[in-house]
Amino acid sequence: MAESVSIIEYLGSGQLRFAERPLPQNGGLLALETTGICTTDRHIVAGRIPVPAPSILGHELIGTVERLVDLRGDHVRVGDRVLVAPGINCGTCFRCTGARGGCPNRIVYGLDAIGDRLTGGFATHMELLPGSRVFQLSTDLAADRAIFTELAACVASGLYKAFGSPSPPQCSDVAVIGFGPIGLAAATLVCWYGNPVVVVERDTARADLARRLGFEVSAGDVTVDVVLECAGTPAAFAAGLELLGHAGTLVELGNAADLGHVSVSPSRICLTDLRIVGSAETRDEDFPLALRAVTEAPVDLPSTISHVHRFDDLADPNELFDPPDVFKARIDFEPKGAEASHGKQRGEA
Ligand SMILES: [Zn+2]
Ligand SMILES: [Zn+2]
Structure with a gap:
């Protein structure tokens, strides 16, 4: 039997199916251990963010290097457990x-497609394209913690674009609007830096979760130096501006999907010297620091993983996007199952 790779193929809004593709015979190769399901994936499947179809989603990537290619940065070897930065x-x-960012030739695992190549993490294997940036992960670091690295790196990159350093200015007060996974990563990163941080969240369950994890929660009656907008709604963007004191900065991280327009006061922006910085592209340089933050921060990140799907147990990939009570989910693949699973169809013993 030809060696094949089991994938979840994205065929367009609301359409996911299992498929098999041939295992590439050369080039870099990663056996996935676990892939996080990001809010971006949810937006894509709901048709709110366009990506090519067919393609393979999944850009929060942890796995084992099976074949090496021309990688940048960390010296990794075959067999190493690694985290892969999604953008090349x-x-x-x-x-x-x-060093401007916005490379027109950038390829992002899980968001772009190159023909039928294996370029997403919702699959047992993914190609490691030349120029990929990978980071070694210690084998004893829980995936439930490491899986937040990509989100924390997104936040660090937003801070870098705002302040020229991947951290908020020392002693500045920070508000995180919206306590979903990116809000949790933002609050965790800021807490790790030691800045005062308050979570602004009106949803009772999410506010309770933030409190349980040790964060101060406000309904929105605070004034801060820095707002990290992580709710991803136009209304949250407008509300975030209202929280800023003089010369404050709003970093827009959440509104990746276009959910419409909102009215703001240009006069207030002018009269109080406000700054607004948008950030979508994550800088590779911010991953090592993000990894340290999610490893060391005194926040019980693993307890927030609400769903761990076993790839082999999934009957229908659309199940991944069904649960209404999801906070953070990931898909687990067979541990280091490369040899064992090559050529094996899903569901076979
Ligand atoms: Zn993401
Ligand atoms: Zn370029």
Whole structure:
């Protein structure tokens, strides 16, 4: 039997199915251990963020290196447990060489497709394309903690774009609006830095979760220096501006899907010297720090994983997006099951 890779194929809004693709015979290869399900994936499946179809979603990637390719950064070996940064910049265009971000040739695992190549983490294996940035993970770091690294790196990159450093200015007060997974990652990162942080969340269950994890929670009657907008709604963006004191900065992290417009007061922005910084692209440089933050922060991240789906036990991939009470979910693949699972169809013993 030809060696094959089991994938979840995205065919367009609301359409996911299991499929098999041939195992590539050369090039870098990662055996997935676990892939996080991101709010971005939910937006894609709901049709709110367009991506190519067919494609393979999944950009929060942890696995074992099976074959090496021309990787950047960490010296990794075959057999190493790694976390893969989803974006690959070309490194040669004027935006890359000028450190401007926004590389027009950027490829993002789980969001882009290259023909029928294995470029997403909702699969037993993924190709490691040349130029990929991978980071070694210690084998005793719980996946339930490590899986928050990509989100924390997104936040660190937003802070870098705002302040020229992946942290808020020392002693500045920070509010995190919206306590979903990215809000949790933001609050965790800021807490790890030692800045005062308050979570603004009106949903009772999510506010309770934030309190249980040790965060101060407010309904929105605070004034701060920095707002990290993680709720991802136009209304939260407008509300965030209202929380800023003089010369405050709002970092917009959540509104990846276009949910419409909102009215704001340009006069208030002018008269109080406010700054608004948007951030979508994550910088590779911020991953090591994000990994340290999620490893060391005194926040019980593992307790917030609400769903762990076993890939082999899934009857229908659309189940992944069904649970209404999901907080953070991930898909587990067979541990280091490369040899064992090659050529084996799903469901076989
Ligand atoms: Zn994501
Ligand atoms: Zn480039």
